[in-house]
Amino acid sequence: xxxxxxxxxxxxxxxxxxxxxxxxxxxxxxxxxxxxxxxxxxxxxxxxxxxxxxxxxxxxxxxxxxxxxxxxxxxxxxxxxxxxxxxxxxxxxxxxxxxxxxxxxxxxxxxxxxxxxxxxxxxxxxxxxxxxxxxxxxxxxxxxxxxxxxxxxxxxxxxxxxxxxxxxxxxxxxxx
Numbered sequence: 283x284x285x286x287x288x289x290x291x292x293x294x295x296x297x298x299x300x301x302x303x304x305x306x307x308x309x310x311x312x313x314x315x316x317x318x319x320x321x322x323x324x325x326x327x328x329x330x331x332x333x334x335x336x337x338x339x340x341x342x343x344x345x346x347x348x349x350x351x352x353x354x355x356x357x358x359x360x361x362x363x364x365x366x367x368x369x370x371x372x373x374x375x376x377x378x379x380x381x382x383x384x385x386x387x388x389x390x391x392x393x394x395x396x397x398x399x400x401x402x403x404x405x406x407x408x409x410x411x412x413x414x415x416x417x418x419x420x421x422x423x424x425x426x427x428x429x430x431x432x433x434x435x436x437x438x439x440x441x442x443x444x445x446x447x448x449x450x451x452x453x454x455x456x457x458x
Contacts, residue, residue, distance in 0.1 A: 284456040286318040292453035300443025309341035330368040354431035361388045387427035396420035412456040420448050
């Protein structure tokens with residue numbers, strides 16, 4: 283069984299949420315760790331653990347980022363981590379999986395399912411190491427985690443959508 287070592291330089295956790303009912307705000311978390319325990323030949327039996335530093339949120343707008351870190355949203359000072367732990371993995375096709383697990387934000391835990399694609403392996407021309415890659419996506423209702431702040435719009439609707447789309451890419455260096 284190989285060890286999976288996250289290559290943070292080639293990995294990312296991004297998100298987007300509706301803004302003013304007509305466009306999207308995009309961002310990312312810049313500080314996170316992903317652990318996979320298991321074997322590439324049997325991903326359905328593997329266990330995934332993802333830990334995200336909630337204060338590392340970055341939408342390229344300092345005022346908005348500070349608001350997102352505040353008690354109106356993530357309350358990063360009191361709830362510094364967002365966690366996901368897989369409970370089951372189901373193979374959907376040759377390289378696609380559904381990973382279901384427990385997502386915890388601000389001490390609220392819900393079961394969520396994400397779609398993950400295994401992109402295969404490759405040998406690095408730099409050092410000969412074996413690299414494995416994954417892409418994933420899903421959608422989370424932020425309000426079920428207590429992230430309910432919003433503002434009504436004069437034209438109807440609200441400032442911030444309730445559904446947050448997540449897009450991740452993880453690259454791992456495999457070692458024996």
